[in-house]
Amino acid sequence: MARSYQPGAMRVLGIDPGTLAMGYGLVDEIGDRLCMIDCGVLQVSGHTPIPERLHLLYKGLMEVLRSSQPDEMAVEEPFVSRNVRSALAIGRAQAIAMLAAASLHIPVYTYPPARVKHVVANYGGSDKQQIQHMVSMQLGLASPPPETDAADALAIALCHLREKHLAKVIATGD
Amino acid sequence: MARSYQPGAMRVLGIDPGTLAMGYGLVDEIGDRLCMIDCGVLQVSGHTPIPERLHLLYKGLMEVLRSSQPDEMAVEEPFVSRNVRSALAIGRAQAIAMLAAASLHIPVYTYPPARVKHVVANYGGSDKQQIQHMVSMQLGLASPPPETDAADALAIALCHLREKHLAKVIATGD
Numbered sequence: 386m387a388r389s390y391q392p393g394a395m396r397v398l399g400i401d402p403g404t405l406a407m408g409y410g411l412v413d414e415i416g417d418r419l420c421m422i423d424c425g426v427l428q429v430s431g432h433t434p435i436p437e438r439l440h441l442l443y444k445g446l447m448e449v450l451r452s453s454q455p456d457e458m459a460v461e462e463p464f465v466s467r468n469v470r471s472a473l474a475i476g477r478a479q480a481i482a483m484l485a486a487a488s489l490h491i492p493v494y495t496y497p498p499a500r501v502k503h504v505v506a507n508y509g510g511s512d513k514q515q516i517q518h519m520v521s522m523q524l525g526l527a528s529p530p531p532e533t534d535a536a537d538a539l540a541i542a543l544c545h546l547r548e549k550h551l552a553k554v555i556a557t558g559d
Numbered sequence: 560m561a562r563s564y565q566p567g568a569m570r571v572l573g574i575d576p577g578t579l580a581m582g583y584g585l586v587d588e589i590g591d592r593l594c595m596i597d598c599g600v601l602q603v604s605g606h607t608p609i610p611e612r613l614h615l616l617y618k619g620l621m622e623v624l625r626s627s628q629p630d631e632m633a634v635e636e637p638f639v640s641r642n643v644r645s646a647l648a649i650g651r652a653q654a655i656a657m658l659a660a661a662s663l664h665i666p667v668y669t670y671p672p673a674r675v676k677h678v679v680a681n682y683g684g685s686d687k688q689q690i691q692h693m694v695s696m697q698l699g700l701a702s703p704p705p706e707t708d709a710a711d712a713l714a715i716a717l718c719h720l721r722e723k724h725l726a727k728v729i730a731t732g733d
Binding site for chain 2: 434435436437439440443462463464465466469472473474475476477478479480481483484486487488493
């Protein structure tokens with residue numbers, strides 16, 4: 386996973402924020418190619434007190450960031466939530482990811498889940514399995530990432546790279 | 560603010576979590592006396608990107624924790640929220656406080672705002688001015704803390720100390 390020099394490559398770390406499971410997915414864009422570098426889920430026990438959970442996730446994420454050295458981070462940010470408890474938990478997990486990125490001067494971008502699904506699967510209401518399938522296809526993987534949180538994180542990274550590409554096309558008129 | 564040795568004293572840092580203004584209030588319990596050690600508000604500009612804001616708040620809070628060395632931290636935790644945006648922001652601010660505490664092995668306790676108001680002002684629906692007044696009275700301050708976020712943070716610290724006291728009374732039957 387350690388970064389080797391790729392001229393013109395852009396490396397994005399996608400984050401699916403959760404305080405029990407934090408999905409991450411690293412994607413390189415090299416010219417027109419999109420390449421998965423790594424993906425996984427940082428997991429902590431629900432029996433661990435929340436402050437300690439956040440500390441473990443922060444340490445885990447700093448390790449991922451230091452070893453993979455992404456250029457940018459993309460984090461999921463919902464507009465709606467099941468309830469306050471769930472929104473607080475997502476906010477906490479987001480803060481851990483954002484703080485880790487900011488401490489290493491890595492720019493952070495946020496995307497709502499419906500936007501990620503729309504960009505990656507052409508449909509904002511796609512389910513977890515469809516996302517796994519589409520991510521796998523677009524990255525040319527032999528099989529989908531087994532963990533849905535990791536697949537979601539890869540989808541967020543893909544969404545960010547596609548949005549950047551679109552913005553560039555609009556700006557240059559190509 | 561640096562901690563001097565007080566036999567039997569308990570120092571609590573109360574936190575009113577916000578990503579623009581993070582209130583903090585330090586209270587010592589020495590025997591039957593409650594004594595304000597410090598209070599204030601860590602403020603960041605709304606023009607600063609959120610990840611950088613969180614980083615500034617984290618650094619500020621670590622400075623407060625290192626210099627004051629509290630035994631415990633008490634953080635406000637709402638059950639209800641105006642909207643998802645507001646709940647995400649509180650979750651983020653909470654995470655910063657919890658992470659700072661966990662990294663220094665300081666135990667964290669959370670209290671809903673209505674509980675804090677009820678314990679400190681005998682009424683769950685108290686407004687900001689009432690809280691400022693009650694905090695000031697209970698800590699024997701010459702004048703209320705001018706910043707409401709700092710007064711709220713002191714109220715959270717007071718609530719935690721009173722709840723601990725109550726739990727002790729119930730446990731020992733005194």
